[in-house]
Structures are given as C-alpha cells and as structure tokens.
Amino acid sequence: MIPRILIASDTTGAQTKGLAAKLRRRGAAVATAPLAAIGFDTESLSGLSIPTFGGTLPDAVLVRSVAAGSFEAITRRLGVLHALNRLSVPVWNSAQAIERCVDKSMTTFLLRNAGVPTPSTFAVEGLETAQAVAARELERTPLVLKPLFGAQGRGIRLIRTLSDLPVEEEVDGVYYLQHYIPRAGPPFHDFRVFVCAGKAVAMMSRRGEGWITNVFQGGVPERIEGHDETELERLAIAATAAVGADFAGVDIVAAEDGALFVLEVNSMPAWSGLQSVAAVNIADIIAEALLASLAARSQPDEAARPYRLAAPANS
Structure with missing residues (x-):
C-alpha cells in the first residue's frame, strides 16, 4: 500500500516542499492543500469534500499552517481537523493540540498542571482587572505582555509600570501577563x-x-x-x-x-533557523516518524476503503 499524505498548508514554501520531497522519497503519495479548500459535505460518503486523491480520504494529514481568518473561518478549519480525527485519519498535529498551543493561556495551564516549570502567568479580561494583577505582581518582577494568539515574537512588550499596559482595543480586551525571567x-x-x-x-x-x-x-x-x-x-x-x-x-x-x-x-513550528545549525534533516525526521506511525497502525484492507468511520464513543 502506498501511503497517501495530505500536507495542510497555505503556502508552498521551502519547508512544505522539503516535507513533500522527503515523504515521496520514502514511497508516499503526497498532496498539498490549504484547510480552507476542504469542505464539509454531507452528500459525500465521509462527510468531507477533499480536493485530493480522487476525493477519497488521505491516510494521514500533516498540518503545516492554519491561515489567519475570521473566528468563523478558523473554527471551521479546525472543525475539519476534528472531523478527520473522527474518521480515524491520523492528524499531525491534531486540532486539539493546535488549539492548546495557539491559546497561550491553555498552554501555560497545561504545563503547570503537568509539573513543567513555566513562569507565573495570568490571563484576564479587561484593563481594570489587568491593572489589579499588574499592581500586585510588579512588586516582584516586571511582566511580559503577549498576544494570546500570536507567534514569531510579534506584539510582545515589557510591562514595568501600570502605565505600560495598553488600552483594551490593542489586545482585544485580553491581557496575557507572564513574569519576566531575568x-x-x-x-x-x-x-x-x-x-x-x-x-x-x-x-x-x-x-x-x-x-x-x-x-x-x-x-x-x-x-x-x-x-x-x-x-x-x-x-x-x-x-x-x-x-x-x-x-x-x-x-x-x-x-x-x-x-x-x-x-x-x-x-506548527518553523525550522529554517534551527536547520541551519542542526546535525539532522528535520523534514526527514518528521517524514520518517509519520510514516512509521502509519505502518504501526495499518491494516491490510484500509487502502480499499473510500472512507473510515470511527467507532462511536463508549461502544
């Protein structure tokens, strides 16, 4: 069986192309499409409309990016990933993992809950509440304000005094404040x-x-x-x-x-900077691990199935 891998990506940059090349070199059939191109379609056997592999479901999905969009658009795209999981299609990373990492407040909650050392963090709504937190915590250390949904270091600022806190409109009313680590x-x-x-x-x-x-x-x-x-x-x-x-x-x-x-x-990490100093090819590592996980869970008749439905919960 030739594994069919869908790379969910909104760009065809060097990292996406590198992943596709490493997967193909290991014998996989690879297609690339943005999540925005995958629709829900209750007339189809699977309930999804995917413009790849002749309309059948892929054997696995590798998520490189989820493009910016409205709340409704992002919710629908993550819903596609949830649906694929329901159809027993492995998704790297799952919608749940992406949601947990995109929301920094949930990330820090899970880290602290798992006993992983992370700076003391407070995520609150409203300037008045943020000022109350800052007034208390600034006696101990400066604070780092980060966008709740953000990446690549954009929008981060150091809070040393209450006057450094921005107005609510600049942060959509949500203040994610973290102890600065000297x-x-x-x-x-x-x-x-x-x-x-x-x-x-x-x-x-x-x-x-x-x-x-x-x-x-x-x-x-x-x-x-x-x-x-x-x-x-x-x-x-x-x-x-x-x-x-x-x-x-x-x-x-x-x-x-x-x-x-x-x-x-x-x-959904980038790795161009890391690759410049790494001793291994990161795209090759991901390709090998994904295909190995598929091989470990494969069944002889899966290739012939036009769709796969997950067993109902508690069945």
Whole structure:
C-alpha cells in the first residue's frame, strides 16, 4: 500500500516542499492543500469534500499552517481537523493540540498542571482587572505582555509600570501577563528544542541584542554550548506531551541562576533557523516518524476503503 499524505498548508514554501520531497522519497503519495479548500459535505460518503486523491480520504494529514481568518473561518478549519480525527485519519498535529498551543493561556495551564516549570502567568479580561494583577505582581518582577494568539515574537512588550499596559482595543480586551525571567545580557539567549514522536531531535540557542530573541525578530541561531542538553531535552519532551503534540518547537529560557523555564510550545513550528545549525534533516525526521506511525497502525484492507468511520464513543 502506498501511503497517501495530505500536507495542510497555505503556502508552498521551502519547508512544505522539503516535507513533500522527503515523504515521496520514502514511497508516499503526497498532496498539498490549504484547510480552507476542504469542505464539509454531507452528500459525500465521509462527510468531507477533499480536493485530493480522487476525493477519497488521505491516510494521514500533516498540518503545516492554519491561515489567519475570521473566528468563523478558523473554527471551521479546525472543525475539519476534528472531523478527520473522527474518521480515524491520523492528524499531525491534531486540532486539539493546535488549539492548546495557539491559546497561550491553555498552554501555560497545561504545563503547570503537568509539573513543567513555566513562569507565573495570568490571563484576564479587561484593563481594570489587568491593572489589579499588574499592581500586585510588579512588586516582584516586571511582566511580559503577549498576544494570546500570536507567534514569531510579534506584539510582545515589557510591562514595568501600570502605565505600560495598553488600552483594551490593542489586545482585544485580553491581557496575557507572564513574569519576566531575568537573564544575562546583552547579548541575550534562549533555546528552541524540536521534539518529534516523543524524542528531542534538534536544538539551538538563539542570540539577540534585545531580550526578544525569536529568529523572525533578528535572533541568530547558534549551536548550544555550556548548557545541559539532557535537561533541555527532558523539559521539551515533557512540554510536548503536556499539550498532546506529535511534533513541536519548544521555547526554553534560562534564568540568571541557571533555572530553566518553558515559555511556549509551538504546534506548527518553523525550522529554517534551527536547520541551519542542526546535525539532522528535520523534514526527514518528521517524514520518517509519520510514516512509521502509519505502518504501526495499518491494516491490510484500509487502502480499499473510500472512507473510515470511527467507532462511536463508549461502544
């Protein structure tokens, strides 16, 4: 059986093309389509309309991106991923994992609940409530304000006084506030660890003249020196498991005293910066792990099925 893999992506950039090439090299048939192109269709056998593989369901879906859109559009696209899961199509990463990682407040809740060290965090609605939190916490440390839904270091600001808090319109009324972790600098450093199928497969240090070190904000990828890679691996694997992701980019920062804290878990991570210093090909690692997971769960008659329905709950 030739595994049919759908890469859900809104772009055909180098990373998406690299994934497709590595999958094809391992014998898979690959198609790429944005989630926006997949519709719900109750007239079809599966209940979905997918413009690939002759309209039949893929054997697995690899999610590279979910494009920005209205609340309704994003809800519908994630609904497609939930439906695929209901149809027993493996989805890397699942809609649930993506939802958990996109919502930073849920990420930090799950990390703390799993015993993974993460900075003290408060997510509240309304400027008055945010001011009350800040008035209390600023006596201990500056705060980092992040967009609840955001990536690549955009929209992050340091809060040192109550007057630094923006008006509600700038943050859609939601204030995600996190204790700032003091660290040596400049230059400043943090870490990105890439986890796939329960293993830490690559990691880097990011160096920046400012305290925001994301590569998209000018951070420079470097090989890690002078830090305990074993502990970085342990934390990254635990963080990925906490959100239920098959693969993830985990951001970790070291405080001045050496203590490590997980800042974020990215369920749709980019890896161009990491690849520049990694000893392995990350796209190849993902392709190998996905196909291995399919092989482990495959059944002889699956290729002939035009659709697959999951068993009802509690059956």
